[in-house]
Amino acid sequence: MSDSDSVTTASYTDAARARLVLAYEACELSDLARAFVPIREHELNPDGTIPTPGGLLADAAQVVAAAQRFFEAAAVFERVGGADWQVIGDALAVSARTVHVRFATAEAAFRELLSSERGSVEGGAGRLRAYMAREPWEVAGDLDDWVLRHDDGDSDLGTTPVSGGLVPRDHVPHSSPAASRR
Template identity: 75%
Template sequence: MSYEACELADLARAFVPIGESELNPDGTNRSPGTVLVDAARVVAAAERFFEAAAVFERMSGVDWQLIGDVLEVSPRAARVRFAMAEAVLRELLSSERGPVAGETEQLRAYMAREPLEMAFDLDDWVLRHEDGDSDLGTTPVSGGLAGRAP
């Protein structure tokens, strides 16, 4: 879930600055359609984060009723929406299956098998983006995982 939040944040942050080379003299976009393509990537990342949050809750023992209540849908609709993602993660955690096709699937398999290593990478990301408003310590992600079973 933290990884998906990191990806979403990085994609969204890229929209904040606007370079002069990106704009026509009248302030319109020099490359029509590119902003929409990038926005679609942000929406897709938000969907992945949303799915990861639901799976995180399920892995924490939350039942479909609560997930449905939070999303204002029936427990069945919540299960239909997220059960496959939960099943995929549980399979990754329980199997020693070989390489998975596709870079994204390989990364997710790695994250499932090496959560602490990924957490260290996310520690670095959080600390690079820390705004000084809170004391996150030196292990803002991995600190919560230390000593826990996968």
């Protein structure tokens, strides 16, 4: 990464980076779920039974896991964007304590990603999320392309439907309420 890339990357708010992670998780979830729509030839035997019992169920479990990651990323985005636990609890019709127990670790992990050194995040998924949080432009560009490929023509998304919404730090007041809630 060049020095100019580093300056650009550092100029995005934590909330913009959290929103990018949420967008990525939505993309992953969508791709996994979309794979279930076509019914392929030979997926069903002539007698209506399935040739490989359990196969689709294992794939469905991957969709559920992706939905959980998406749900968690949404809660982290809300927190990083300034929502307190009570607001999140109210949105989910549960107590603030319940959502704190459910999502505090995910929020802490995200904040750690933003503050840790490049090589210190373990595991493939951890490295990927660190990359998304630290290098938003490249990921946002890929997501721009994905959205435009999947656009059904119902709305005018423009040419930068993801990257165009990332908020640079210089557009955020220095004494924002979100910064005081951390």
